[in-house]
Amino acid sequence: xxxxxxxxxxxxxDAILDAAQKMVVEVxxxxxxxxxxxxxxxxxxxxxxxxxxSREGLIHALAERTGERATERIxxxxxxxxxxSDEDCVAAMTRVLDTAYQGEEGIVAVWLHFSGxxxxxxxxxxxxxxxxHQLRERLHADVDYSNTNRLVMLVxxxxxxxxxxxxxxxxxxxxxxxxxxRAHFRQWLAEILINLSDAELATSLxxxxxxxxxxxx
Numbered sequence: 001x002x003x004x005x006x007x008x009x010x011x012x013x014d015a016i017l018d019a020a021q022k023m024v025v026e027v028x029x030x031x032x033x034x035x036x037x038x039x040x041x042x043x044x045x046x047x048x049x050x051x052x053x054s055r056e057g058l059i060h061a062l063a064e065r066t067g068e069r070a071t072e073r074i075x076x077x078x079x080x081x082x083x084x085s086d087e088d089c090v091a092a093m094t095r096v097l098d099t100a101y102q103g104e105e106g107i108v109a110v111w112l113h114f115s116g117x118x119x120x121x122x123x124x125x126x127x128x129x130x131x132x133h134q135l136r137e138r139l140h141a142d143v144d145y146s147n148t149n150r151l152v153m154l155v156x157x158x159x160x161x162x163x164x165x166x167x168x169x170x171x172x173x174x175x176x177x178x179x180x181x182r183a184h185f186r187q188w189l190a191e192i193l194i195n196l197s198d199a200e201l202a203t204s205l206x207x208x209x210x211x212x213x214x215x216x217x
Contacts, residue, residue, distance in 0.1 A: 013051050013061075016041045020062050025104045029059055029115035063117035066109050071124040073099045078131040082138060089139070093190035094183075097159070106163040128152060140197045147201050151193065158189075 019040035023032055034055050038045045052058040077099045081092035101109065112119075133148040161169070167177050175181055 009051070012043070012047065016043065016048055016051060016058070017062050017065055020058055021066070021104065021108050024062065024108050024111050028111050029117070032059065034058065059112065059115065059117050060119075062108070063112040063119045066105055066112065067119040067121065067124050070100060070105065070109065071127060073102065074128055075131055078128070078135055082131075082135055089194055090187065090190050093194050094187050097155070097186045097190055100156075100159050101163055106159075110160060110163050125152070125156075139194060143198050147198055151196070151201075155189075155193070 016037060020032060020037050023037060023040065032055065034048045035045055037058065038048050041048075048058060052061055074096065077092075077096040081089070081096055084092035100106075129145075129149055129152050132152050133143065133145055136143040136148050136151075170177055170181070175185070
């Protein structure tokens with residue numbers, strides 16, 4: 001393969017990361033080889049080392065980029081929902097859910113997380129929680145931040161679970177895996193999230209913990 005030239009170091013880094021991302025989708029992080037990434041990116045092996053230092057450095061950079069891109073998309077979608085009309089609120093919330101894990105990036109994010117790649121997950125999640133709380137404050141009075149935190153955790157786990165084994169779970173539950181079924185589920189979830197007030201989320205954590213202690217005795 002002929003060596004490719006790039007207009008800037010940033011363009012070269014992006015080309016390398018694009019090649020690495022495709023490879024992670026195909027073989028997982030464990031199968032990622034610098035020599036194969038270099039070939040796919042049309043570069044020499046030393047170019048990868050120059051930009052990322054090592055295979056671990058490349059994986060870390062890919063994890064960082066994937067997390068940043070997802071966070072930017074989600075933040076933009078929530079910001080848009082903040083200014084949506086009441087009539088467009090459900091559609092705006094559905095777009096928030098749709099934008100979380102797009103295309104192969106969802107697979108890459110999960111693969112890299114399972115491989116132990118470190119990212120700025122705490123900062124990214126805090127940003128999403130802050131914006132989500134602003135949205136809940138717009139929809140309902142006197143919302144509690146801890147409930148927003150739990151809702152973001154619940155939705156995030158649901159979306160990650162969909163990436164990992166969503167197709168099999170849907171089939172087991174009798175749901176289809178087509179685009180229309182996926183869109184229907186996302187809209188259903190969006191309406192639930194919009195209509196959930198803190199009064200409807202009220203629980204007695206003390207009572208729950210007590211019941212768990214009694215059950216485990």
